[in-house]
Amino acid sequence: MAKQNTKAAILAAARKLFVKYGYAATSISMIETLAKVNHSLIFHHFGNKQKLWIAVKQDIVLQTKATQQALPSHDQPLPIFIKKLFHNHMLFYRENPDIVSMINWQRVDARDELDIGITHSKEVKAWLTAIKHYQETEEINPKLKPEFIMTMIVSLISAAALDPNIFIKSKTAQNAYMNFCAKSIIKICSN
Amino acid sequence: MAKQNTKAAILAAARKLFVKYGYAATSISMIETLAKVNHSLIFHHFGNKQKLWIAVKQDIVLQTKATQQALPSHDQPLPIFIKKLFHNHMLFYRENPDIVSMINWQRVDARDELDIGITHSKEVKAWLTAIKHYQETEEINPKLKPEFIMTMIVSLISAAALDPNIFIKSKTAQNAYMNFCAKSIIKICSN
DNA sequence: TTTTTTATTGACCAATCAGTCAACAATATG
DNA sequence: CATATTGTTGACTGATTGGTCAATAAAAAA
Known part of the structure; x- marks a missing residue:
């Protein structure tokens, strides 16, 4: 196996296993078996294992950034903006289940530094800018705290996409629910 | 050390460690060290370890249930009901950080059966009953799907209480946010 | 008091853990 | 071509993992 192939195979196998079982419950031998490479090659x-974990995270982040949808432009009417916001993010999470899993691992991993997720991205600032813009045009009630609106939106999307306990399971039902959320946010934002 | 003391010491130590590090990253020797008991006593x-994990979960649930009184009675006006709902749940999670941690572990643990959390409790049925009741009195728009409303509420509370990445950190700000959520839900529910 | 049950101990187990190392093969570079 | 770098192998390590077991100590039941 050529250099690139081996390293890639290890990374791919590690990613699959880390995402599913987390750091502690994934062993080097599991990775070596799945990747079909010699133990020492890892x-x-x-x-070492820790560096491999970090490499996997970086790999996920990198792939994620490539597929990441930009924030809908805010030169369109608020209802459309909000609907697109929900729709785009739901789509993003659906297409990137690995990042969903990683965000959930970060929640619990005491050993880990945070660096994945909406919350800590530059996106947040863009969101706030957009909300403030709509407050200037008075499509959003200027009395409302932009941070609160943003947190609500993020919470609703995250719960729907990340929480395996969510009641609403089927895709179509989830789409309908996202639609309901969008409409609700619009109603909240109105004067 | 007497019988009861030993078993309780093991359980307490295991609880601390499992809550912090999860199942895989907690070893028997860690527990034995913290509990200051002989290895074999565990x-x-x-x-075995798995049964100890289950015992810890049961212990958390048991201790939790005593303080649980999350759902307010629905013979009061809707706005009060909703506000209490948010307030009670926030309080509940704040007073039971261990259950918060366990819910987050359940999210990622592939090995685990779900049995902690709002989602899988009988509470859910009570919530739906309450919402339907308010739809009969037309305090909640009867056209709205009760499941959607419930999911929204659960999502907002869960994100605020469970997600360590939440933007809003301080208790007072969180209280204000919960208040904002309550008002928003009331607005959504109105005709 | 005697007997039975339960608690506690320490020695022991195979399996697995992450990681090293020397030898060798393949490739890149000069 | 020769040399240097990189890739690959398998044998090996000490530490740790979860778990067993027989012997003994303590407590409960008879």
Whole structure:
């Protein structure tokens, strides 16, 4: 197996396993079996388990950034903006289940530094800018706190996409629910 | 050390460690060290690691249920009902950080059966009953799907209480946000 | 008091853990 | 071509994992 192939195979296998079982419950031997490579190659290519974990996270983040939808432009009417917002994000999470899983791992991993997720991205600032813009045009009630509106939206999307306990399971029902959320946010924002 | 003391010490130590590090990253030796008991006693009292994990979960649930009184009665006006709903749940999660941690562990644990959290409790049925009741009195728009309203409420509370990435950190700000959520839900529910 | 049940101990187990190392093969570079 | 770098292998390590077991101590039941 050529250099690139081996390293890629290890990364792919590690990603699958880490995403599913987390750091502690994934062993090097599990990775070596899935990747079908020699045990030592993992250490040769990635140093140690911890560094491999970080490499996997970076891999996910990188792939994520490529597929990440931009925030809908806010030169369109508020209802359309909000609907697109919900729709785009739901789509994004659906297409990137690995990042969903990683965000959930971050929630619990005491060992880990945070660096994945909406919350800590530059996106947040763009969202606030957009909301403030609509408050200037008075499509959003200027009395409402932009941070609160943003948190609500993020919470609703995250719960729907990230929480495996969510009641609403089927895709179509979830779409209908997202639509309901969008309409609700619009109503909340109105004067 | 007497019987009761030993078993309780093991359970307490295991609870601390499982809550913090999860199942896989907590070892028997860690528990034995923290509890200051002999290695074999853990197996004598709990059988194996998996059973100890289940015992810890049951312990958390048991201790939790005593303080649980989340759902307000629905013979009061809707706005009061909703506000209490948010307030009670926020309080509940704040007073039970262990259950918060366990819910988050359940999210990621592939090995685990779900049995903690709002979603899977009998509470859900009570919530739906309450919402339907308010739809009969037309305080809630009867056209809205009760499941959607409920999911929204659960999502907002859960995100605020469970997600360590939440923007709103301070207690007072969180209270204000919960208040904002309550008002928003009331607005959504209105005809 | 005697007997039975339960608690506690420490020695022991195979399996697995992450990681190293020296030897060798393949490839890149000069 | 020769040399240097990188990739690959398998054998090996000490530490740790969850778990067993027989012997003994303590407590409960008879």
